[in-house]
Amino acid sequence: MRKLALSDEILLQIDKPARYIGGEVNMAKKDPKLVDIRFAMCFPDVYEIGMSHLGMQILYDMFNRRDDIYCERIYSPWTDLDKIMREENIPLFALESQDPIKEFDFIGITLQYEMCYTNILQILDLGKIPFHTKDRAEDDPILIGGGPCAYNPEPLAAFFDLFYIGEGETVYFELMDRYKENKKKGGSRKDFLQMAAGIDGIYVPAFYDVTYKEDGTVDCMKPNNSHAKEKVTKQVVNNMDDAFFIDNPIVPFIKATQDRVVLELQRGCIRGCRFCQAGNVYRPCREHSLEYLKDYAYKLLKSTGHEEISLSSLSSSDYSQLEGIVNFLIEEFKGKGVNISLPSLRIDAFSLDVMSKVQDIKKSSLTFAPEAGSQRLRDVINKGLTEETILKGASEAFNGGWNRVKLYFMLGLPTETVEDMEGIAELSEKVAEVYYEIPKDQRNGKVQIVASSSFFVPKPFTPFQWARMCTREEFLERAYIVKDKFRTMLNKKSLKYNYHEADLTVLEGVLARGDRKISALIEEVYKNGAIYDSWSEHFKNELWMNAFETCGIDPDFYTIRERDLDEVFPWDFIHSGVTKEFLKREWQNAVSEKITPNCRQHCTGCGAMSFKGGICYEGKN
Amino acid sequence: MKVRIKFYKHGPVKFIGHLDIMRYFQKAIRRAEIDIKYSEGFSPHQVMSFAAPLGVGLTSNGEYMDIEVNSMIDTKTLMDRLNAVMVEGIMATDCRVLDERAKNAMSLVAAADYTLIFREGKEPSDLGRFFTGLADFLNQPEILIIKKTKKGEKEVDIKSGIYELSAEDERIFMKVSSGSADNLKPELVMEAYYQFLGLTLPEFAFHIQREEVYGNTGDEENRNLIPLGLMGESCE
């Protein structure tokens, strides 16, 4: 029987002890003594969130197919256990072997959102691993960061030994081979980092010096080690069907946020919305074939026993075989007790038809993401969804029996005016009016429209990376304008408006476009008790505000400053495919309200063609 | 066809709560490709029920689950298939076909056996007296204990719910009333016993294992307790 790191007494005192015991269905079992490399893969949030992440499961399985590597998992201990571990001096352990993480060769941390950064320090702290790469000893684990936030790794530069930029399926094995080679030769930690720096896509922050101008912006970033490259090129999988994929993901005992089979339809997106980081950094758009997806649908349902299957990708309606895969899933699995959970789709005859087949119309709602309240602003952000399309889709759906609608918007977008803000209420009202045009005896009670807005955060590698972000007060003012407008709407009783928290957004803005100076801030705020910042019940804004003060960092520098076109950004050393020239052009198009066609209509030369795959070559060979 | 499956729960999986064990088996049955019956409706669910929820932290040799299948080869094949997809610590040990009119396991539960052993460092100082005192404890005319309920606290006499209580090899054995009507938790019996000895029960003092769950084919007065697993037939 497996021995656990925590005593029964501790496990019986804490919430959801199953978070910490491992042993789930499809967990990899190996003898740690018989492998060359012990890799601990970490999602720095609570188990139920971390276990829902497909990317981590893919890499876990990929590593474990190699006999010489044992890949295990780490999640953030929840605050109840965190307290006990500190009091009783219990070192953080990985779930599989239950061994302390300090004994591992590598700790790989996936960086999915900025507000998890303090949780990274919790992992290191409880794991008894020095925070700073410069303080780590020869036998400390090598800390690797990856995932979307690694596209601006600089705020975390002090903590990580290396970053993996791009999709994990490409050079991880090479990195592992170099590690073994170096170990065999008796090479040092530094020898290995130098070898790693030579691999495409690997960034070793300690091998670069950054100098700043008097105004605080980056002057230049230069390698200080001959092995480090000037530019680090993001890694992409060229042929999606050849890419590694899991057929036996781990099935948690407790209900994870994503308690279902997830089929990835495609990576990347053809759309080019100007606010969207994923849409830019995952270019070019690459599809899986229908045959591939069918095969994996069978395999994954069989190996997990899940009773639900969902489709995942950016803008799923653009997947060219969408009808094929959805119809296949319905025909093949619907009668076998498998629920099919649809991604958010463009509302049209096809999607309404499949929605009515797989969901209870009375309980489900329609989702639209216009993102902005007016056509003018939708042109600025290049969101190709028109009012006409929304109202037409809504009308069809209402006639089909639906009576709930969700609308998603952003507030604080560049160039936003009062009319744009009020447009959120007006568009919602128009949707309601479409409903009430239906004769009373033919409609299904009242309509329920919920509009939500989040606050816009400019992200690296988007055309809005130059943009000024709003202050907390401006955000809230804008939300009040929208709210007030909703109160004047004729059908206000059928409309509901929600907006997100503003404090968190401001911090996200600082971390997203931060530079190396931000590492000190993260460390300071962690030392003062910040943890689980993405959880509103744990987020404490004062701690952050105090830390800005202590560290002498002005948040406004990172958020409300509009950048000059020729400013050097902390993340400029990464070659993400999309060129800075293209992004500049798009920023100018945005300001002049000019839309850009999507990749399938017309290639606009973003630069991602250099990866030699995907949509850029579709129909061209 | 109604089928009753007996299984054990050993080791770290004792920290998986009852609802999650149900979810675990729902997925296991799909992995094993057992032809289980589904309910009608928009989100159909498997026809499955469990005899008695087991508390978090307890292990067991005698857990029962009833399912309804559309078809199966035989009980052995069903069990083998299920066991091929289990995790360490959970294993089906028996499988019987029930009469179509059989009541489900949950409504039958009348009693259960438990064994208790001390967790390390939790033993009372006078262990000898602890084990010899059990007989006197049981010989009391009534055994009163404060039971915490949703409405508050009330004093109850648990004597009639204790069918057997003994000790062997530093292991306490008890057969107690169980089920929806009169569920007596082993912890409560031990709390009463500690009270009787003039001691207070330390937290997490025992590791508790359920050994068997019984139905009663007799009546209140003359009990005839039969393990739930013996109430069906195996078909091979």
Ligand code: SF4
């Ligand atoms: S190179 Fe052209 S087709 Fe390829 S991603 Fe960029 S814009 Fe789209």
